[in-house]
Amino acid sequence: MERKKYPLFFSFPAIIVFLLFFITPTVIGIYYSFTDWNINADEIKFIGLDNYRELFNEPRLKKAFTNTLIFAAAVTVLQNVTGIALALILNEKLKLRNLLRMIFFMPYVIAPLVIGYIFRAIYHPEHGIVNRIFDSVGLDSMMQDWLNDPRFALFTIIVTDIWRVAGFSMVVYLAGLQFIPKDLTECASIDGASYWTRFKHVVFPLLAPAFTVNVLLAMIGSMKVFEIVMVLTEGGPGYTTEVFYTYIRNTFSSGEMGYATAINMLLFVLVTLVGVPVLMAMKKREVEM
C-alpha cells in the first residue's frame, strides 16, 4: 500500500504535546538563562552572559559538576558490576530463582523519595541499622555519621542508589544471558576453560549489547539524580554532595529563576555531550543487527 496514504495528522497530537511541553521549555530556557528572571521582581531583563559568568566563578558549580560526574561514574561502574554478578548467580538453576529476581528488582519500582527517607533512618548515627550492625560485631571504628561526615556522604548516597538500581541492570543482563547458547559455554568448559576464562572470552563478549544499554541508561539516569540526594543530604554537608539538580532546586527555592535555568542549560549540554555519542553507537549497532 502506498505510504503517502497513511494520514500524517495521526502524528499531530503527539508532536504538538511534545513540541509545546518538552521542546519549547528547552528553547525558551536558552533565552531565560540570559535574563535576571527572579520571583521577587516584576520585570524580566536581558542580561546577556551575566548568569553564566557568575556561574563559572562559583565554586559551588564546580562542586555540583564534579559530584555529578563522580556519582555518575561510580554508579555506572558499580551498578554494572553488581548487575552482572547478580545475573550470573540467578542464571544458575537456583530453587528460589524467580522469587530472588522479584526481590532484587523491587526497589526499582519504589519512589526514590521514599527510599531516601527509609535510608535516612538506616544511616542514623545512633540508632540506624548500619551502625548498630557494626557495633554488634565489634567494629566500632566503622560506626560513622554516614550522611553528615563530608568524607562519607557522597559515598553513602552512591551505595544507596546502587541498592535501588542494581536489580534493574540484573534484569537486563539476565535477558542478555538468555541469548547465549548453552552448548557454547559447555564446549569451553569441556575444553578446560575456567569459570573466569569462560566469562571473559565467551559470556561477556556476547553480553556486549546488554552492556552498552546498561551503561547508557546508568550514565544518563545518574546524571539526573535528584530525590535521593535531596532527601539524604540536601547537597550537604557544605556542598560536598551537591549535584546539578539539588543546585537547581536551591536556586529555584530562593527565587533566582534565570540563574536556575542557566544551571539547567549546563546540565542539558553535559547530558547531551555524554548521551548522544553513546546513542549514535547504539543506533549503529541496531543497523548491524
Place this chain on the structure above:
Amino acid sequence: MKAKLSPVILEIVAVALALVILIPFFMIFVNSFKGIRESALFGLSLPTTWELDNYREVLSQDNILRGFKNSFLMSALVVLCVNLFASMAAFVIQRRGGKFLQGIYMAFIMGLIVPVSIVPTIRLMDMLHMKGSYLSIIMYYTAVLLPFSVFLLVGFMKSVPRELDEAAVLEGCGYFRLYFRIILPLVSTVLVTVSIVVIVSVWNDFFGPFYLVTDSTKWTIVLQVFNFVTLYSTNWGVVFAFMLVVIAPVLLIYLFLQRYIIDGLTAGSVKG
C-alpha cells in the same frame, strides 16, 4: 568466582543479598506499628505491642486522601493521553515514514536522553494560563513519557504485517477504523506495558509536581510524603505507616503484574 561453586553456596549468597534488599522494607514495616518512642529507634525488633494508631492517623488525614485521589487521577489521565497519542504517532511513523516523520522520531529519541528544562516549563505554563492546573501537570507528564512510549511502539509496529492494512483498506475500511479496530488490538500487550510504566512513573515522581504544582490541594501523594515528613519527623511511626501506604499500591501491582513491569521498564533496553 571459583571454577566450581556449588549451587547451595550460590543460593546462600543470593539469599543473603536478597536480605540486604528486604531488611529496609522490614524496618519500616515493623516500625510503622510502633509507638512514638519505640519507632524513633529504627530497630528491627518486633513491636512490643502492635499498634494500628499510626495507620488510623494517616488515613484520617484529608490531605493524604486527597493526595491519593490526585495521584490516581493524574496517572489515569496520563495513561490515556500517552497511549492514544503515542500509538497514533507510532502507527504513521512506522507505516508512512518519510523525512519529516523520521525527523520527528529522532526528536523523540533525543527526548529519551536529555533532561527536561523544568524552570522554563513553569514560565511556559504561566504564559499558557494553565500554571498549577491539573491540565499542566498532565501535559507535562505526557510530553515526558511520550519518547519512551513512541520508541517502544514503533519497534513493535514493525511486527504487525502491512498486508493487514492493505486487506482492510481494500475492504473499504477507513484509516481511523483500521487503527482502532485492527492495529490497536494487535499492539495491546505493548499498551499494557506502556500503561504500567506510566502509572509507576507518575505515581513515584516528585520532581514534576514539586516544580509545577503550587496549590497544596492538587499535590500528589509523593509530594504529601515530602510535606508530611517535614511536619511529622518527630513521630517516625506515623511517617513509616504513611510511606507504606504510599508504596503499597505500586508493590501490589508489581507482585501481580511482575512480568509486565520488568519487561516494560527494561523494554527499551533489551531491544537496543
